[in-house]
Amino acid sequence: MRIIISNTSGEPIYEQISTQIKNLIFTGELSEGDALPSIRSLAQELKISVITTKRAYEELEGDGFIETIPSKGSYVSRKNKELMKEKHLKLIEDKLIEVLEEANLLNLSLDDLKDMLQILYDSNK
Structure with a gap:
C-alpha cells in the first residue's frame, strides 16, 4: 500500500491518508478483509505522528471502510x-x-x- 503525503496540500494529513485508503478500496487495490499496516508502522513509514495516523484510521472506521480488531489490527471492512x-x-x-x-x-x-x-x-x- 503506497500513500503519498503532501505538505503543500491544504488538506490535513489525516484526511490525505483517509482519502487515499478509500480510493485504494474503491479501485479494488485493497479488498475486503485485507490487513492495513498497523497505526505505528504506517506513522513510521510516513514519518508522521502516531496520533495523525490513528485519527485517519478512526475516520475510516467511522465511515465504515475499515474494521479494527483489538490486538489483531485493522482490516478493510466486509461491508457491502x-x-x-x-x-x-x-x-x-x-x-x-x-x-x-x-x-x-x-x-x-x-x-x-x-x-x-x-x-x-x-x-x-
Whole structure:
C-alpha cells in the first residue's frame, strides 16, 4: 500500500491518508478483509505522528471502510461495497444541490451548467 503525503496540500494529513485508503478500496487495490499496516508502522513509514495516523484510521472506521480488531489490527471492512458507493453518491448529490442553489442565484441555465461540467470533466481526466 503506497500513500503519498503532501505538505503543500491544504488538506490535513489525516484526511490525505483517509482519502487515499478509500480510493485504494474503491479501485479494488485493497479488498475486503485485507490487513492495513498497523497505526505505528504506517506513522513510521510516513514519518508522521502516531496520533495523525490513528485519527485517519478512526475516520475510516467511522465511515465504515475499515474494521479494527483489538490486538489483531485493522482490516478493510466486509461491508457491502454498494453501501459505500451509495454514501459517496449521496455526497455528490448534496454537492450538486449546493451548485444548483448557487446557479439559481446567478440565473444560470441548465445548458450553462452542463457546459461548465463538461469542461471541468474533460480537464480533470
